[in-house]
Amino acid sequence: MPNPPLILGLESSCDDTAAAVLRGREVLSSVVMGQAELHRAFGGVVPEIAARAHAEKLDLCVADAVRQAGIALKDIDAIAVTSGPGLIGGVLSGVMLAKGLAAGLNRPLIGVNHLAGHALTPRLTDDLPFPYLMLLVSGGHCQFLIVRGPQEFTRLGGTIDDAPGEAFDKTARLLGLPQPGGPSVQAAAESGDETRFRFPRPLLDRPGCDLSFSGLKTALLRQRDGLIADHGGLHDRDIADLSAGFQAAVRDVLLEKTQRALAIYLAEASAQPGFAIAGGVAANAPLRAGLETLCADRGVTFSAPPLALCTDNAAMIAFAGGLLLAQGVQHDMTLSARPRWPLDAAAAPLVGSGKKGAKA
């Protein structure tokens, strides 16, 4: 096998169908086919619709990725696939296709944990040295991880209910702003007064790095309904102020918990400490600015992969697959799809976390 090998990655665990071809850290192609329009009318990802769309699009996605990489399918040295955690129908579609390709091409098959794909991306983009601290914040995930190696993760905490992206999306829906909610709430908040409405800062009174976001959405609903009852509707100023108040609460909670996670991580005294973010919410400007300042104050390298590699994609799966292959990991035709698969098996389960994609 050439070194580094040519790896085809497949991703289908939530609402993005993706395929990518990588050689080491070189991304030869990365194709992502989103499904947002299929789910729009339902206000969330519908698992059955997602599974069917993955089954319909995966082979087209692979064909595109292979063509864009300028290679032939037979040139692929190994196939890496997200085998969990996620929506079972989608994960199954990916695993079945990967098995077919591996059997047909007679190449190694590597099942990859989707969260490991996100967590290892700073190695792909910035060659960030192990161990680094990672904050995964998206529509389906929210957790702090110390990333020690391709298969070694320590989870310091995570959400016990909604993921922050979900909370942004629900907030947008309640305020009549377009989806995805993150960018539209951020835009509305720019002209808002974050102090006009009081939002809770959930779980700050408890020690540790766990988070909670479902109470924020309830607080927003109450404030909104109060305004509608008093004035018969929402003015643009109300929407801006509610957006700003909500966004500030999410920012404050994430910054405080990041300080705690950094303190735990830095106590291990890494010679070159690093902090990385991943997930769509990492695009939030006030949050990002706050995190950068925290890191700069502590002499910690800040890494934020470009958005296309921060959100769900298959390049991260191919890259993680390559790291596992180098460690001798290979799977056979008994590889199964795992709806739940925590990265840190020793950490207590996070009940109900990341409902959107049923992530671990």
Ligand code: KG4
């Ligand atoms: O990583 P991602 O693409 O995948 C899923 O988890 O599906 O994250 C999407 C999430 C959405 O909930 C979206 O509202 C949120 O990321 N998001 C943002 C921003 N841009 C995207 N949240 C806050 N501020 C933003 N600027």
Ligand code: ZN
């Ligand atoms: Zn993801």
